[in-house]
Amino acid sequence: xxxxxxxxxxxxxxxxxxxxxxxxxxxxxxxxxxxxxxxxxxxxxxxxxxxxxxxxxxxxxxxxxxxxxxxxxxxxxxxxxxxxxxxxxxxxxxxxxxxxxxxxxxxxxxxxxxxxxxxxxxxxxxxxxxxxxxxxxxxxxxxxxxxxxxxxxxxxxxxxxxxxxxxxxxxxxxxxxxxxxxxxxxxxxxxxxxxxxxxxxxxxxxxxxxxxxxxxxxxxxxxxxxxxxxxxxxxxxx
Amino acid sequence: xxxxxxxxxxxxxxxxxxxxxxxxxxxxxxxxxxxxxxxxxxxxxxxxxxxxxxxxxxxxxxxxxxxxxxxxxxxxxxxxxxxxxxxxxxxxxxxxxxxxxxxxxxxxxxxxxxxxxxxxxxxxxxxxxxxxxxxxxxxxxxxxxxxxxxxxxxxxxxxxxxxxxxxxxxxxxxxxxxxxxxxxxxx
Numbered sequence: 001x002x003x004x005x006x007x008x009x010x011x012x013x014x015x016x017x018x019x020x021x022x023x024x025x026x027x028x029x030x031x032x033x034x035x036x037x038x039x040x041x042x043x044x045x046x047x048x049x050x051x052x053x054x055x056x057x058x059x060x061x062x063x064x065x066x067x068x069x070x071x072x073x074x075x076x077x078x079x080x081x082x083x084x085x086x087x088x089x090x091x092x093x094x095x096x097x098x099x100x101x102x103x104x105x106x107x108x109x110x111x112x113x114x115x116x117x118x119x120x121x122x123x124x125x126x127x128x129x130x131x132x133x134x135x136x137x138x139x140x141x142x143x144x145x146x147x148x149x150x151x152x153x154x155x156x157x158x159x160x161x162x163x164x165x166x167x168x169x170x171x172x173x174x175x176x177x178x179x180x181x182x183x184x185x186x187x188x189x190x191x192x193x194x195x196x197x198x199x200x201x202x203x204x205x206x207x208x209x210x211x212x213x214x215x216x217x218x219x220x221x222x223x224x225x226x227x228x229x230x231x232x233x234x235x236x237x238x
Numbered sequence: 239x240x241x242x243x244x245x246x247x248x249x250x251x252x253x254x255x256x257x258x259x260x261x262x263x264x265x266x267x268x269x270x271x272x273x274x275x276x277x278x279x280x281x282x283x284x285x286x287x288x289x290x291x292x293x294x295x296x297x298x299x300x301x302x303x304x305x306x307x308x309x310x311x312x313x314x315x316x317x318x319x320x321x322x323x324x325x326x327x328x329x330x331x332x333x334x335x336x337x338x339x340x341x342x343x344x345x346x347x348x349x350x351x352x353x354x355x356x357x358x359x360x361x362x363x364x365x366x367x368x369x370x371x372x373x374x375x376x377x378x379x380x381x382x383x384x385x386x387x388x389x390x391x392x393x394x395x396x397x398x399x400x401x402x403x404x405x406x407x408x409x410x411x412x413x414x415x416x417x418x419x420x421x422x423x424x425x
Contacts (some may be wrong), residue, residue: 009412012388012411012412012414012415012416013393013408013411013412015413015415015418016383016386016387016411016415017320017386017390018326018386018390018391018392018393018396018411019392019393020393020394038416041319041424042309043419044415044419045309045313045317045414046309046310046313046422047418047419047422048369048387049309049312049313049316049317050364050418050422051308051368051369051372051383051387051418052271052275052316052319052320052387053271053275053364053365053368053369054272054365054368054369054372055275056278057252057274057365058270058271058273058274058277058278058286059273060269060270060273060286060287061287063267064273064287064290064291065265065269067291068265068291068294069258069262070293071295071389072258075295075298076301089381109292114425137268146245147272158423169305169307171303181417183325183328183329184325187296187300187321188300189300191305194286206363215315217301219314219317220306220314220317220318220321221317221318222321223321223324223390224392226374236306
């Protein structure tokens with residue numbers, strides 16, 4: 001079935017995540033409003049996931065389960081976020097020294113710091129921390145976000161608020177940008193209030209990346225940005 | 239009376255409530271699938287095991303975000319695995335063409351292939367169906383699907399690797415996926 005108003009011919013490749021970025025964005029944009037193509041895509045996504053079953057079967061080490069459970073125990077409880085907390089607690093990232101330093105920094109600062117942050121692009125904090133306020137887009141005009149990076153760039157957190165909760169089948173994805181290349185850092189959803197704190201995962205120090213972006217992607221994330229951008233910011237002073 | 243084995247979606251609901259027994263059950267069902275995908279794409283056992291750990295940690299963290307109307311839990315898991323491994327490949331800035339395992343390899347390094355008695359029967363059946371369907375694809379179509387799916391290559395990257403025109407690659411991917419879908423839906 002071929003129709004100029006649909007993107008049916010691109011869906012098989014979209015299901016495989018092998019479209020070029022521009023084409024992928026076109027398809028993502030179209031899918032938001034087209035049930036026919038969304039149903040077709042689901043069928044091709046099932047085919048794509050079936051490919052995974054064709055690989056030779058392999059068995060991980062017996063101790064992998066133990067290592068996994070140790071890691072889970074170290075993480076602590078995985079229960080969902082509370083709906084609303086006082087703003088200092090709402091800025092607590094999911095883990096790490098950065099969160100502690102942020103709390104310390106904010107505790108000695110003016111309580112209106114949060115309001116100030118949305119008007120400042122970059123704020124220097126205690127112990128060399130940097131806090132960068134992200135800019136929202138028309139896709140999420142009420143959203144706000146902040147990236148906090150430790151002095152050596154080895155730890156970072158993203159905290160977002162008032163991002164629209166997404167329907168089933170879509171999640172937010174955080175990208176780190178360097179020389180035009182985008183590296184996925186986190187895939188996440190938000191609570192009813194649009195709030196979430198996530199740890200920024202990166203293969204190396206965050207100081208080598210120039211920008212961050214948050215986009216809307218299919219559930220599970222994408223290999224490259226395909227959906228609308230909702231938040232973005234430069235990681236360095238202009 | 240023994241109809242008490244929770245399905246995958248029910249397990250995720252329990253995992254979202256931090257039920258480690260449910261998490262262990264889900265791990266039992268899918269650790270081989272996740273690891274098999276990881277090692278096929280990465281070609282390195284140690285890195286594949288770390289990737290497997292990362293995937294299940296993501297499952298633990300994100301179990302509450304799964305919705306049944308998104309698709310099967312196995313589809314969700316496979317998507318998380320594949321995207322995570324593609325990220326690892328990008329971090330490594332390497333494409334281990336010579337290390338990855340292909341679909342056609344019936345013989346593998348000792349110790350890798352296993353027939354686990356407790357393997358999910360449904361998964362086993364699906365696997366046979368997919369392999370049967372793949373065997374009916376022309377080799378040039380299965381080749382590009384492998385590069386797209388397991389190496390995370392884009393159209394243009396595949397065209398470069400195979401030294402083929404971009405349009406040819408696009409057509410092969412489209413036809414290959416359409417043929418696979420047709421074969422799998424005929425079952």
